[in-house]
Amino acid sequence: xxxxxxxxxxxxxxxxxxxxxxxxxxxxxxxxxxxxxxxxxxxxxxxxxxxxxxxxxxxxxxxxxxxxxxxxxxxxxxxxxxxxxxxxxxxxxxxxxxxxxxxxxxxxxxxxxxxxxxxxxxxxxxxxxxxxxxxxxxxxxxxxxxxxxxxxxxxxxxxxxxxxxxxxxxxxxxxxxxxxxxxxx
Amino acid sequence: xxxxxxxxxxxxxxxxxxxxxxxxxxxxxxxxxxxxxxxxxxxxxxxxxxxxxxxxxxxxxxxxxxxxxxx
Numbered sequence: 001x002x003x004x005x006x007x008x009x010x011x012x013x014x015x016x017x018x019x020x021x022x023x024x025x026x027x028x029x030x031x032x033x034x035x036x037x038x039x040x041x042x043x044x045x046x047x048x049x050x051x052x053x054x055x056x057x058x059x060x061x062x063x064x065x066x067x068x069x070x071x072x073x074x075x076x077x078x079x080x081x082x083x084x085x086x087x088x089x090x091x092x093x094x095x096x097x098x099x100x101x102x103x104x105x106x107x108x109x110x111x112x113x114x115x116x117x118x119x120x121x122x123x124x125x126x127x128x129x130x131x132x133x134x135x136x137x138x139x140x141x142x143x144x145x146x147x148x149x150x151x152x153x154x155x156x157x158x159x160x161x162x163x164x165x166x167x168x169x170x171x172x173x174x175x176x177x178x179x180x181x182x183x184x185x
Numbered sequence: 186x187x188x189x190x191x192x193x194x195x196x197x198x199x200x201x202x203x204x205x206x207x208x209x210x211x212x213x214x215x216x217x218x219x220x221x222x223x224x225x226x227x228x229x230x231x232x233x234x235x236x237x238x239x240x241x242x243x244x245x246x247x248x249x250x251x252x253x254x255x256x
Contacts, residue, residue, distance in 0.1 A: 041188045131204070155200045158186050162218035163204070163211065 001033050001043075006098050008143025009075040010053055017071045019055075019119075020150040022062045025133045026141075027103070028054035031151040034139040039154055052099045058133040060118050067120035069093060072100060081121075089115055089122040105129035127167060132160040186224075 003011060007030055014020065026034075029050040036043045055068075072079040072093050081090030082099070091113050093100045104114050104123035112125035132152045141147040152160070189197045205212040 039188055039192060041192070043188070131207075155189055155197055158189060159201060159204045159215065162215045165218045165221070166214040 001036065002142035003030055003033060004049065006051075006076065006095075007053060008141065008147065010072065010098075010100065011141045011143060011147045011149055013071055013074040014055070015147045015149060017066060019066070019068075019071070020138075020148065023057060023059045024150065025056045025058065025136045026053070026149045026151050027056045027129075027132060027157075028052070030054075030141070031139075031149075032157065034141055034149065034151055035154045035157070037142070038137075038139050051097060052101060054101045054103055056103050056105075056129055056133050057116055057119065057123050058105050058130060060116055062118075065118045065120070068100075068102065069120060084113075087113065087122060089113075089117070089120065091122040091124050093121075103129060105133070126164075128160055128163045131163070132156055 002008070011026070011030070014024065020026070025031075030053050032043070069079065069081055069090070076095050076098070078095040079093050079100070080095075082092040082094045083090055084092075091102045093102075102116070102119075102121050102123040103126050104116070106112070106125045106127065106129070107114055110125070113122040114125050115122050135153055135156070136150050137153050138148055139151045141149050151157075186197075201215070205215055
C-alpha cells in the first residue's frame, strides 16, 4: 500500500535532506507498507492506516548538523515540537493530525531520552532497536516518483515484533505490538 | 511471517535461530510470542518427519517397478 499524502511528503523531505543516508531508518507501520514490493506479495495488514511515522536514529553519521524540526516543516509548516517534562530537545513533532516520533537504541547507561544534537532533537530509547536497525536495507516508498528510504529487513521487522510483544514495561504498547504481530500474521 | 516462510523458509529459520541465540531473554521472548500465536516453529526440529530405522532385522528389498528380469 502506498503511503498517505502526509506520510509521503514527510518521507520525501527526509530523503531529500539525506537523512536516510546518514543513519536514519524508517520503522513502524510505514516501513511495513514498503515490504509488499520487497517481498513481492500482497500484505493484507498493509492497509492499516496510521497517523504517525517512526524514525529510528541508531547513529547519525556525518559532521554537518541538521535540524529535523526545520526539515519536517518543509513537508507541513504546521509541524511543531511537542515537549515532555524535562526534555532538553524535542523527541516528538506534531501537527494537529499527524506526529513524527524519533526513537533510538539504548546506550550504555540505558537512559532515555537520548540527545541527538547534530539533528537538533532527542530520541526515546527503546529495547531491541539496535537489532531492528542493524543491516537495514533500501526500499522504495510509493509516493510521487518513488522515495528511496531505509527500512529494517522484513525478517528483522517480524522478529522484532515477536520480541517486543513480550515487553511488559508499557502494557499499552505491548498490547499494541501484539496486535501488530497478529495482524502481520 | 507466513509470507517470509513461504518465500525463503531456510533463511527465515536461520535468522530466527540467530535471534534466539543472542541470549536467554531473546529466546524466551521469541518462543513466548510464537506460543501465543499458536506457532510450533521450534529450534532443533527438522522440517520433515523422519521415520526411525528398524533395528535388528534387515528389511526385504523390493524390485523397482521399472526393472524386468531376463528371460
